Amino acid sequence: MPPRSKAMIFWATGVLAYVIAVFHRQSLGVASIEAAARLGVGAAGLSLLAMLQLLVYAAMQVPVGVLVDRFGSKRMLVTGAAVMACGELAFAFAGGLAGGVAGRALIGCGDAMTFISVIRLVSLHFPAQRNPVLVQLTGIIGQLGAVASAVPLIHSLRSYGWTPTFLGAAALGAVAVLLLLTVLRDSRPERAAGAPPGLKAAWAEPGTRLGMWTHAATQCSAAAFLLLWGYPFLVQGHGLDPSTAGVLLSALTLCGMVCGPLLGYLAGRFPFHRSRLVLIVIGTTAGAWTAVLAWPGRAPLWLLAVLVVVLAANGPGSMIGFDYARTFNPVTRIGAATGIVNGGGFVASMSVIALIGIVLDLHGGTGPEAFRWAFAVQYPFWMLGAVQVLRYRTITRRLLAAQPST
Numbered sequence: 001m002p003p004r005s006k007a008m009i010f011w012a013t014g015v016l017a018y019v020i021a022v023f024h025r026q027s028l029g030v031a032s033i034e035a036a037a038r039l040g041v042g043a044a045g046l047s048l049l050a051m052l053q054l055l056v057y058a059a060m061q062v063p064v065g066v067l068v069d070r071f072g073s074k075r076m077l078v079t080g081a082a083v084m085a086c087g088e089l090a091f092a093f094a095g096g097l098a099g100g101v102a103g104r105a106l107i108g109c110g111d112a113m114t115f116i117s118v119i120r121l122v123s124l125h126f127p128a129q130r131n132p133v134l135v136q137l138t139g140i141i142g143q144l145g146a147v148a149s150a151v152p153l154i155h156s157l158r159s160y161g162w163t164p165t166f167l168g169a170a171a172l173g174a175v176a177v178l179l180l181l182t183v184l185r186d187s188r189p190e191r192a193a194g195a196p197p198g199l200k201a202a203w204a205e206p207g208t209r210l211g212m213w214t215h216a217a218t219q220c221s222a223a224a225f226l227l228l229w230g231y232p233f234l235v236q237g238h239g240l241d242p243s244t245a246g247v248l249l250s251a252l253t254l255c256g257m258v259c260g261p262l263l264g265y266l267a268g269r270f271p272f273h274r275s276r277l278v279l280i281v282i283g284t285t286a287g288a289w290t291a292v293l294a295w296p297g298r299a300p301l302w303l304l305a306v307l308v309v310v311l312a313a314n315g316p317g318s319m320i321g322f323d324y325a326r327t328f329n330p331v332t333r334i335g336a337a338t339g340i341v342n343g344g345g346f347v348a349s350m351s352v353i354a355l356i357g358i359v360l361d362l363h364g365g366t367g368p369e370a371f372r373w374a375f376a377v378q379y380p381f382w383m384l385g386a387v388q389v390l391r392y393r394t395i396t397r398r399l400l401a402a403q404p405s406t
Helices: 003-030 032-039 043-071 073-092 097-112 114-125 128-142 144-148 151-160 162-183 198-204 206-237 242-269 271-294 301-311 314-328 331-363 368-375 378-402
Strands: none
Touching: 003 032, 003 043, 003 073, 003 097, 003 114, 003 128, 003 144, 003 151, 003 162, 003 206, 003 242, 032 043, 032 097, 032 206, 043 073, 043 097, 043 114, 043 198, 043 206, 043 331, 073 097, 073 114, 073 162, 097 114, 114 128, 114 331, 128 144, 128 242, 128 314, 144 151, 144 242, 151 162, 151 242, 198 206, 198 331, 206 242, 206 271, 206 301, 206 314, 206 331, 206 368, 206 378, 242 271, 242 301, 242 314, 271 301, 271 314, 271 368, 271 378, 314 331, 331 368, 331 378
16 A cells, blocks of 8 residues: 555544544533533532543643653554543443543543644654644544534433433444554654753743644633533523524534634645734634623524634634644654643633633522623633733744744
């Protein structure tokens, strides 16, 4: 088989594993109301579950990045898929907060091993000029997992109940393990003699931190919306039918899949304007939320649809952060750099999710007014992210200008 065909098969297998990982990651979002009843928790308890999942995910990013550089993508992808299957199994039989915490922690741990490993496959098996497009495609196709975790999962919960639904999710993880073991082949890159340690060198690179703040500022709003608070915000806060809410959540993902190639093309075509794209995503997101939160009472469906369309650019916008990691780091430390970038985004997402839950509990309800104050916690994250993007853009441009031309 030609090397190019093998590369495409390996990448496609990794992407399928990522699709399943996204399904596991976001399965709590549409099950949040049922989870509250089954596990006997309130808004803060739900925040704890989602926050713990993201905390484990974020805490694992840098160690996983180093391990991927050392052991290769196949081992990490297989381990991640197996751990997530165990997490869904624990969640299926959870009858209280402790069981729910164990399940979501395992899912966060396995999820942390997946995306970084797929990005490394892209870096190893494809030429540099194709990397930006393939990274965007990886993120876009992966969002099919979010589609599967919306309307189909809602239907399954209604038709079959809690335990059968999450047992099915665990079985899906087992299928991913078998596929990865059967199809994927991998190799470890040789580190050049005298090369600096991957983690230390990756963090010292300003371009890595530019990617980290890009990911943090662009991802946190849509992640909080999809992972936990979007469904109760639409159903309990704005009175939408659960099916309508599911359609909006699916539409967010599908619109992101359309937006991704456009942002990927623009980032590749105009690399020195990537930060402008990032700032546009941040600004439009803040503007759309301002319109929704400032609307008196419950926002109309058309305005909520506009919000969903705007949030759809968050995921593709965050992928620009990984392009910065690739641009400013050699392949021998791409795992560590990608881990730093990804970790920053999920620390921000975890913080937003937790703060929304705390504010909702302080207001003692889930009506429009309570959600208005709760989602206002996003503004400081957007402001800090935008400032840091501008800061590290200036630093990286100064360093590039100081390099001797060849």
